Amino acid sequence: MKKYIDTGKKDTRSGFGVGLLEAGKADPRVVALTADLKGSLKMDAFAAEFPDRFVQCGIAEANMVGVASGLAITGKIPFAGSFAEFITGRVYDQIRQEVAYGHTNVKLASSHAGITLGEDGATHQTMEDIALMRALPGMVVINPCDFNQTKNATIAAAKYDGPVYLRFGRPSVPNFTPEDEPFEIGKAYVMNEGKDVTIIATGHLVWEALQAAEALESEGICAEVINVATIKPLDEATIVASALKTKGVVVAEEHNSAGGLGELVAGVLARRAPTPMEMVNGGDRFGQSGTPKELMAAYGLDAAHIAKAAKKVMNR
Amino acid sequence: MATIEEMKKVASQVRRDIIRMVCMAKSGHPGGSLSSTDILTTLYFGVMKQDPATWTREGKGQDMFILSAGHLAPVYYAVLARAGYYPASELATLRQYGSRIQGHPSVEHDLPGVSQCSGSLGQGLSVAAGLALGKKMSGEDSYAYVLCGDGETEEGQFWEAAMFAAHHNLDNLIAMTDWNGQQIDGPVDEVSGQGDLEAKWKAFGWNTIVADGHDIEAILNAYNEAKKINKSNGKPCMILFRTEMGHGVDFMAGTHKWHGKAPSEEQCAEAMKQLEETLGDF
Structure with missing residues (x-):
């Protein structure tokens, strides 16, 4: 399978910070706002x-x-x-009226998303934000997978005219996508072409999906890995084509089941290419304190769980 | 700019428009629309630098207005129509399917004059602060105005915005409260007493003016005074306009009962007897 090299662990929020600075240099209309989290959002530069x-x-x-x-x-x-929690759930009605219904060119920069926020615990860990933002008419939802892609997605978001929800995280994770690949909003990136099973992942779980695919390869299973970096609008064509080819789909996300990418893909496939599916997500529960790594394992959000789900869906 | 006598005539016609619109729609909010008629008429006809012929949503180089209390849509629509943003005949379509004049102001229907939607309360001051800040960033010397209800200031976001605007020295921001003392469930003092509203705004670092919201000359003076004080100390201004719910129609005046209720045809006819037709009904 295609090899991806981790060029050094970095946090995706720092990718946002670098992208924001670049976008700001390119366009004087770019401005940044924060609610007392300048450092956490990497807006210092x-x-x-x-x-x-x-x-x-x-x-x-x-x-x-x-x-x-x-x-x-x-x-x-x-x-x-x-x-992420405070720029979605806390202000849902404000976003709905002033940004989505108001059709204003606002970019919601959402850091510390998911359970990998870690030690602060469930009050600060949102696993519901994708569901909330997806539900808003016209809202673009982007969840890039590493530092480089977050940087490039930030630059793309600045160029796009319309509301964007840009989701990224706190912990340092592998950085493996091309440094300066222009980010295409609405494109699902096929990271590895396969034929036996499809693994669709978003955000931090893309790297885990690639690790799972490597493990599966050693067992003779050739997995297709798709990075759905834009959750809305969804690249249905790429997903449907893959499902028709492999006839088994796993969706992995650092988000709860309700309203997440898994349900979204299930809806598309039910309509266009009914396919057995397995879900790797947080289920229907709140997070808790712990290190990101501990929590990902405890909530079943890692390569091992993805590989297990892939084998399960192939046997259905 | 219109004279005081001309603005009085516009206000009378706008009040007729409000009652007729809400009666025809069989729903809507006449009470607060009537209490804020003089405030808004004076703003559009005697104060604001905004031209219907060159209006854009972005408002570059022009003063801008946000209606925070979106349920005051009838007065907003009537004033915009009478100011020439669209034909007054369109007022007959209030709340109808396919109409540009939705139940609450929307930007989805390309209605001239409306820069932001509203309806969910307590948010307009933040939006107007954003407009004021955007104009400052662009080096523009124009104003952002926002009309709020008094009941609406029970929303916590209002006070977030109050702190923000004073902290950022938004002296090009002028907010108006339609201080009619009534909200849906009853008098404001009984529902959720707000204490000394003027002292609150002062404590948040704002300039404040209290004025009679039904005396066009006093309203005009208040707007001009607000600009003057703001320039002198670099702070935003809240004008608390003392008003009467349902003002101009005796059976609607002074009670919360007409907050969100449409008059019957008989009541509409009765109201028309009390309001002079000055510019021709739509």
Whole structure:
């Protein structure tokens, strides 16, 4: 199978920070807002380079979303950032009215998404955010898989005219996608072509899916791995073509089952290519304290669980 | 800019429009629309630098307005129509399927004059702060105005926005409260007493003005005074306009009962007797 090299572990939020700075240099309309999480969102470099285009909002996310929409109406391209839970669940109605229904060019920068936020525990770990954002008409939902892709997705989000939910994480994880590959919104990236089973993954679980595929290869199973970096709009054609070829699909995501990528893919396949499926996700429960690695294993969100699910779906 | 006498005539016609629109739609919010008619008429006809002929949603180089209390849609739509943003005949379509004038203001239907949707309360001050900040960032010397209900200030986000606007010295932001003392479930003091509203805004670092919201001359002076104070100290201003719910129609005046209720045809006819037709009904 195609080899992916980890060029050195990095956090995806730092990819966002680098991408934001680049986007800011390329377009003077780009502005950044945060609710007292400048450091956590890796906005320091942008704030230092463009102090007049950085807006500290204090611990007031609802206001931040409204301010961002106002800035967008005047022609700015605002990136409003906080932890995933606080830039979705806490401000859902504000996003719905001012960003989605309001059709404003706001980018919601969502860091520390999923269970890998780790030690802070369930109040800060959202496993529901994709469901919430997916539900909003017109909202683009992007969940890149590593540092490089997050950087490139941030640059792409700045160029796209419309609301974007950009999801990334806290821990350092393998960095393995091309450094400067332009990110295509709405494209599912086929990471490895296979014929026996399809593994669809998003975010941190793409690397895990590749590890699972390697393990499966040693057992003579050739797995196709697809990185769904854009969850909405979904690249249905790539997914359907793969399902028709392999006749078995696993969907892996750092998100709960309700409203996640798994349910989304299931809906597409039910309509266009009914295929046996297995899901690797957080189920229907809250997170808890622990290291990211411990939690991923405990919640079944790693390569071992993905490989197991792949074999299971092949036997159905 | 219109004269005070001209604005009085517009306000009378706008009140007729409100009652007729809501009566025809058989639903809507006449009470707060009538209490804020004079505030909004004065803003559009005597204060704001915004031209219907060149209006864009982005509002570059023009003053901008946000209706935070989205249920005041009838007065907003009527004032916009009378100011020339679209034909007054369109007011007959309020709340109808396919209409550009939705139950609450929307930007999905390309209605001229409306820069942001509203309806879910307590958010407009944040949006207006964003407009004001955006204009400052662009080096523009124009204002963002926002009209709020008093009941609406029970929303916590209002006070987030209040802190934000003062902290960021948004002296090009002027907010108006339609201080009619009524909300859906009853008098504000009984539902969720707000205490000394003026002291609250002052404590949040805002300039404040209290004015009679039914005296066009006083309203005009308040707007001009707000600009002057803001320029002097670099802070935003909240104008608390003392108003009466349902003002101008005796059986609607002073009670929360007409917050969100349409008059019958008989009641509409009765109201028309009390409001002079000045510009021709739609």
